[in-house]
Amino acid sequence: MSVDFLVAMVGLGALYALLTIGVALLFGILGLMNFAYGEIIMAAAFAMYLFQHSPWPVAVAMALVFAVVVALLSERLAFFRLRDADPVTLMIASFAVSLAVQSVARMTVLPRAQGVSPKSFLTRHLDLLGASVSVRELLTLALCGGALAAVALLLGRTGLGIQLRAAAENFQMAKCLGVRANLVIPCAFVVVGVLAAISSIVLVWRQGSVSADMGLQPMLIGVVGAVVGGMSNLRGAALGGFLLGAATTLLETVLPANLIAFRDSFLFTTVILVLIVRPQGLLSGAKVRVS
Amino acid sequence: MGTATARRPSVLRMAGGGVHFDGLKAVDDVSIEVRSGQVVGLIGPNGSGKTTTLNLLSGMLRASAGTIRLDDVDLTSMSMRKRVRLGVVRTFQSGRVFARLTVLENVEAAALGSGLGRRRARALAAGIIDELGLRPDADRRAESLTAGRIRITAIARALACRPRFLLLDEPAAGQNESEAVSLIRSIRGFAQDRDCGVLLVEHDMAVVMQTCDHLHVLDSGRTVAEGAPADVRRDPRVIEIYFGKRH
Structure with a gap:
């Protein structure tokens, strides 16, 4: 395997892992299958479009702000009152939020797809171990890998992370132990907003355009990856997303040119096979019971 | 570990507590009291209402009758989380870790x-x-x-x-008698260091007799006896529950 292929494969895997963690975190804590996740990604992408002529750190910072604000607003305006609702009600509410935000964007700022001019440094190539590697792929890997490492540190090494993981596993029990819902839930939405923003920045770099419905596909990738890895297990969800991304790159490389159009058919056939063998997901273990 | 903390002695008290499900009285007119530093055993046969009583005290279930108070604070309609914040903490038979x-x-x-x-x-x-x-x-x-x-x-x-009152639902299940006694003595030591009261639901009479200051016996949701372990052990109603009627 060549270095450029490896960088592309691991980079896309890391991007998809970010998407799946964003979906799985809220599902674990609230039972919320958040279909509005795509619109948080869209909000960040819109910031990239709006600030495309500003220095890139400004555009990136604004993407983070837009995504976190939309994530927190969706929590405050829609999901706050539904905290104890059943998952189906939450899912329908998230559909409503998704369609509302998308429609508002389409009616106002994004009636049609808008191009975002690529930064010149993204189109360059670097010589790495004898191979020519795209800066865009390297940055995808660095940014998504860095974000994954930061999430791992937050969840594994901080008090907030321990409370988030406890809440993601059994929110009722966590609340009974005094874990504050009003701390954990908004923090989870902030984490989701940051992850969505980073994913969005990478997506805009790769696609070069922004549209009102651009969040749909990444959201579906997040849901599928999380289901493959195990919805109730954040590590499993990350693994599911990573494998999905890596398999996408692998299929693009190994499929003959006349079959490349069917890449997603091969990919999702594999997903179905995995779910036949392990319907609970790759890393979802049985819940602990002692009686 | 840490030193004992000086805390005002407290009382967790349920008066006339009851839970009624569609006419069935799972717990009926039970009054129970636990004081700081005291270990109270709650015993009785299967289905006698021990865990339901724990559910009432911890806030897992709302009482259909009676009141639950922690000193002057009325807990009767308070959520489980708020009770935990006030220091009334429970464990579950299934662990739920x-x-x-x-x-x-x-x-x-x-x-x-x-x-x-x-x-x-x-x-x-x-x-x-x-x-x-x-x-x-x-x-x-x-x-x-x-x-x-x-x-x-x-x-x-x-x-x-950091409980003021600890409600333990069969903490020693699955352990042999000496392990169970050792575990409950550790809990007792911890509780006494901190002036914490313990309400212990336990099946094993030998364990209960060795570790509790006071016993409360339930049968079919009602109190049948209470008092010091030595007295309860001799109570004919308790003997009947555990060993059947003498013919």
Whole structure:
């Protein structure tokens, strides 16, 4: 395997892992299958479009702000009152939020797809171990890998992370132990907003355009990856997303040119096979019971 | 571990407590009292209402009748979380630990929930883990533990909530008598150091007799006897419940 292929494969895997963690975190804590996740990604992408002529750190910072604000607003305006609702009600509410935000964007700022001019440094190539590697792929890997490492540190090494993981596993029990819902839930939405923003920045770099419905596909990738890895297990969800991304790159490389159009058919056939063998997901273990 | 804290003695009291499901009285007119530093055993045959009484005191179930008070504070319609904040903490028969968190993280999560900062929460969790003999398992995920160790982890987690009253639902199930007595004596030592009252639901009469200051016996949801263990053991109604009528 060549270095450029490896960088592309691991980079896309890391991007998809970010998407799946964003979906799985809220599902674990609230039972919320958040279909509005795509619109948080869209909000960040819109910031990239709006600030495309500003220095890139400004555009990136604004993407983070837009995504976190939309994530927190969706929590405050829609999901706050539904905290104890059943998952189906939450899912329908998230559909409503998704369609509302998308429609508002389409009616106002994004009636049609808008191009975002690529930064010149993204189109360059670097010589790495004898191979020519795209800066865009390297940055995808660095940014998504860095974000994954930061999430791992937050969840594994901080008090907030321990409370988030406890809440993601059994929110009722966590609340009974005094874990504050009003701390954990908004923090989870902030984490989701940051992850969505980073994913969005990478997506805009790769696609070069922004549209009102651009969040749909990444959201579906997040849901599928999380289901493959195990919805109730954040590590499993990350693994599911990573494998999905890596398999996408692998299929693009190994499929003959006349079959490349069917890449997603091969990919999702594999997903179905995995779910036949392990319907609970790759890393979802049985819940602990002692009686 | 930490030194004893001087706290005003408290009383957790249920007066005339009852739970009625569609006419069925799962618990009926039960009055029970636990004082700081005291270990009260709640015993009775299967289906006698022991766990339901624990559910009432902890806020898992709302009382259909009666009142529950912690000193002057009325807990009767208070949520479980608020009761935990006031120091009324329970464990469950099934453990209900966080399976993918380590033992240390399970205990730390409870300490953080009680309002401690990270450093103090970790120190408290480490101390409790040492006290209950969980140190060899501290960094293992709870899902990899045996049933007995899961129960002890659940107790450690409850202790990390800094309880004033600890409600334990069969904490020693699955352990032999000497292990059970040793575990409950550790809990008792911990509780007395901190002037914490313990209400213990336990099947094993031998364990209860060795560890409790006061016993409360339920049958079919009603109190049949209460008093010092030696007196309760001689009570003819208790003998009848446990050994049947003498012919």
